[in-house]
Amino acid sequence: xxxxxxxxxxxxxxxxxxxxxxxxxxxxxxxxxxxxxxxxxxxxxxxxxxxxxxxxxxxxxxxxxxxxxxxxxxxxxxxxxxxxxxxxxxxxxxxxxxxxxxxxxxxxxxxxxxxxxxxxxxxxxxxxxxxxxxxxxxxxxxxxxxxxxxxxxxxxxxxxxxxxxxxxxxxx
Numbered sequence: 275x276x277x278x279x280x281x282x283x284x285x286x287x288x289x290x291x292x293x294x295x296x297x298x299x300x301x302x303x304x305x306x307x308x309x310x311x312x313x314x315x316x317x318x319x320x321x322x323x324x325x326x327x328x329x330x331x332x333x334x335x336x337x338x339x340x341x342x343x344x345x346x347x348x349x350x351x352x353x354x355x356x357x358x359x360x361x362x363x364x365x366x367x368x369x370x371x372x373x374x375x376x377x378x379x380x381x382x383x384x385x386x387x388x389x390x391x392x393x394x395x396x397x398x399x400x401x402x403x404x405x406x407x408x409x410x411x412x413x414x415x416x417x418x419x420x421x422x423x424x425x426x427x428x429x430x431x432x433x434x435x436x437x438x439x440x441x442x443x444x445x446x
Contacts, residue, residue: 287389287390287391288389289387289388289389289390290305290306290307290387290388290389290390291305291306291307291385291386291387292304292305292306292385292386292387292388292412292419292421293305293306293309293312293362293382293384293385294382294383294384294385294386294419295360295362295379295380295381295382295383296379296380296381296383297344297345297348297353297379297380298345298350298353298380300420301383301417301419301420302344302379302419302420302421302422303386303388303412303419303420303421303422304362304364304421304422304424305421305424306385308364308365308366308424309362309363309364310363310364310365310374311363312360312361312362312363312382313334313360313361313363313376314360314361315355315359315360315361315378316332317332318330318331318332318341319331319332321340326343326346326352327342327343327344327346327347328340328341328342328343329341329342329343329346329352329378332361332376334363334374334376337374339363339374339375339376340375340376341361341375341376341377341378342375342376342377342378342428343378344377344378344379345378347428348407353378353379353380356380356381358380358381359378359379359380359381360378360379360381360382361376361377361378361379362376362377362379362382363375363376364376364377364424364428366424366425366428375428377428386412386414386419388412388413388414388419388421392412392413392414393409393410393411393412393413393421394410394411394412394413394418395410395411396408396409396410396411397411407422407423407426408420408421408422408423409421409422409423
């Protein structure tokens with residue numbers, strides 16, 4: 275009889291699939307249903323007057339896709355690019371329209387299943403990420419995975435306000 279290392283689910287409970295990725299040595303995850311694709315890190319165009327967490331934009335089959343440096347968005351130093359660095363393309367909504375965004379992550383790991391009964395609320399302390407950016411802490415085997423709340427962490431309206439509030443350069 276094969277023994278699964280994941281905690282038992284409640285009967286009839288359907289687990290949700292999450293894409294896991296690393297960021298500064300920590301494991302994060304986001305609901306796979308929001309992920310469109312994963313692409314290799316490549317050249318991007320920097321855009322003046324953007325906040326530090328907007329790394330630039332890429333051309334994805336003719337569409338302009340902003341790339342968010344997730345390390346910087348979480349208030350950490352900008353991510354260092356390595357051979358494993360990826361951009362996770364995902365969907366969000368702004369003013370009722372679908373918007374594609376890219377997340378710069380250290381490396382993509384795997385897709386895992388986590389049942390709702392195995393998700394704890396975000397901690398009140400002890401994490402370097404804003405609490406409202408975290409959906410919960412998923413129990414996977416003997417460790418926790420930080421589940422990102424994309425509607426909060428990547429709120430397009432919030433990020434647009436930060437962009438509008440970015441200091442303008444002085445005329446020369």
